[in-house]
Amino acid sequence: MSFQTLAERLGVKNYPEPLNAYYPLPAGRENELCSMDLICRLQEKFDLFGKYFDLVKQGWKVISEENGDRKAFIDAVSLCIRDLDCKSCRKMKYPKTDGTVAGNMLPLYALLPSVEDAYKEYVERGFTPEQAIVNLEGFKISLEVVENHILGVPGFTDLYANWCVLYIKCKIFYHHGLNFEIHTSPSYNAFVLRNKMSGEILPVFGNELPVHKSGLLLGSSGAEEEEGSFITRFEETETEYVGNPSRGILIQRERERFFKKEWELVYQPGDHGLSVHIPRNTDFSPEAVSRSLKEALELTKRCYPEWKPKVFYCCSWLLSPVLQEVLGTKSKISSFALRYTRYPRKSAGKSPMSYVYPLGVKSYEELPENTSLQRGLKQVYLKGEFVYDTSGVILIEE
Numbered sequence: 001m002s003f004q005t006l007a008e009r010l011g012v013k014n015y016p017e018p019l020n021a022y023y024p025l026p027a028g029r030e031n032e033l034c035s036m037d038l039i040c041r042l043q044e045k046f047d048l049f050g051k052y053f054d055l056v057k058q059g060w061k062v063i064s065e066e067n068g069d070r071k072a073f074i075d076a077v078s079l080c081i082r083d084l085d086c087k088s089c090r091k092m093k094y095p096k097t098d099g100t101v102a103g104n105m106l107p108l109y110a111l112l113p114s115v116e117d118a119y120k121e122y123v124e125r126g127f128t129p130e131q132a133i134v135n136l137e138g139f140k141i142s143l144e145v146v147e148n149h150i151l152g153v154p155g156f157t158d159l160y161a162n163w164c165v166l167y168i169k170c171k172i173f174y175h176h177g178l179n180f181e182i183h184t185s186p187s188y189n190a191f192v193l194r195n196k197m198s199g200e201i202l203p204v205f206g207n208e209l210p211v212h213k214s215g216l217l218l219g220s221s222g223a224e225e226e227e228g229s230f231i232t233r234f235e236e237t238e239t240e241y242v243g244n245p246s247r248g249i250l251i252q253r254e255r256e257r258f259f260k261k262e263w264e265l266v267y268q269p270g271d272h273g274l275s276v277h278i279p280r281n282t283d284f285s286p287e288a289v290s291r292s293l294k295e296a297l298e299l300t301k302r303c304y305p306e307w308k309p310k311v312f313y314c315c316s317w318l319l320s321p322v323l324q325e326v327l328g329t330k331s332k333i334s335s336f337a338l339r340y341t342r343y344p345r346k347s348a349g350k351s352p353m354s355y356v357y358p359l360g361v362k363s364y365e366e367l368p369e370n371t372s373l374q375r376g377l378k379q380v381y382l383k384g385e386f387v388y389d390t391s392g393v394i395l396i397e398e
Contacts, residue, residue, distance in 0.1 A: 007019075016088050077094075081110060081114055148358075174279075216388070242258070273393075311395055312394040313391070319390040343392070
């Protein structure tokens with residue numbers, strides 16, 4: 001039986017092509033797989049699962065004893081994850097859960113054989129053992145998020161399994177309330193210009209991105225209609241940059257010329273950055289955020305000397321200008337967002353549903369109003385509007 005047949009039997013239609021080489025299991029690699037001994041060791045050394053330890057063991061007991069298709073699939077993915085680069089590993093797809101503990105936890109077991117190597121690399125890079133263990137807390141945090149906001153029970157989804165690949169590959173670290181990912185600007189991102197005299201920062205779009213007539217990226221909620229849309233283009237000549245600028249988080253239809261004697265290109269697709277991710281219960285006070293950004297940059301220089309970030313990059317619904325309307329410009333969340341030069345990102349506009357409100361609410365009318373944020377966002381959605389994920393950059397000045 002081929003891996004493709006195995007995957008199809010489990011309902012997995014798309015997966016990284018290199019997986020085909022890991023089934024049947026390559027000889028001599030049996031000791032690199034998940035086991036009950038490994039699960040217990042990871043809990044003892046790192047408290048990797050926290051309160052979910054018994055459930056993780058329970059699920060693995062079922063999978064290992066059945067020793068069938070699911071076990072064979074996880075074994076192959078485990079070895080593939082150990083061998084491939086981070087980007088390839090984050091394309092993994094897993095069988096849909098059958099609603100059991102084993103089914104809910106299934107993707108988690110593919111990552112566990114790489115955890116000890118990740119800890120070792122974090123320490124070798126210069127993180128203290130305590131810092132390395134804190135970085136790995138992403139696993140139990142993910143279990144909790146899936147329980148509270150995704151499945152309603154503890155587990156791992158494709159999304160959170162592929163998120164935790166960042167920890168397996170040591171591409172992300174936690175510091176003082178925020179997560180920082182070693183990040184390369186993607187091809188769909190904006191080109192960022194800076195005015196040499198005024199210091200103004202201006203995102204300019206290119207790479208033939210489709211834009212709705214409103215100025216939002218085509219395909220965002222409420223911006224699906226193609227009629228009147230346009231395509232962005234960015235060009236650089238000896239004397240100027242030409243492209244579609246974004247002002248007020250909307251992309252302008254008319255292309256503009258920016259002369260190099262006045263403007264410089266400071267960040268573009270392919271450049272290094274530090275991507276800022278916002279955990280729940282983050283302290284958004286200006287003092288805490290400033291400290292986190294400053295010390296994260298120092299950690300990056302020490303632990304990732306090969307990385308030369310040009311910006312702090314963030315993409316989050318918390319950067320949406322709607323938050324300033326709901327909370328006021330002087331709120332802590334608003335002060336965090338206003339640090340960034342912001343521009344649009346293709347978005348369904350419903351990310352707050354997974355963070356602000358409890359799981360299981362079936363309509364906007366039923367959304368609770370226990371906090372000012374819940375009350376404000378509820379009114380936004382009741383009006384048929386959206387809270388879009390928004391990108392932003394803070395230039396790193398050396």
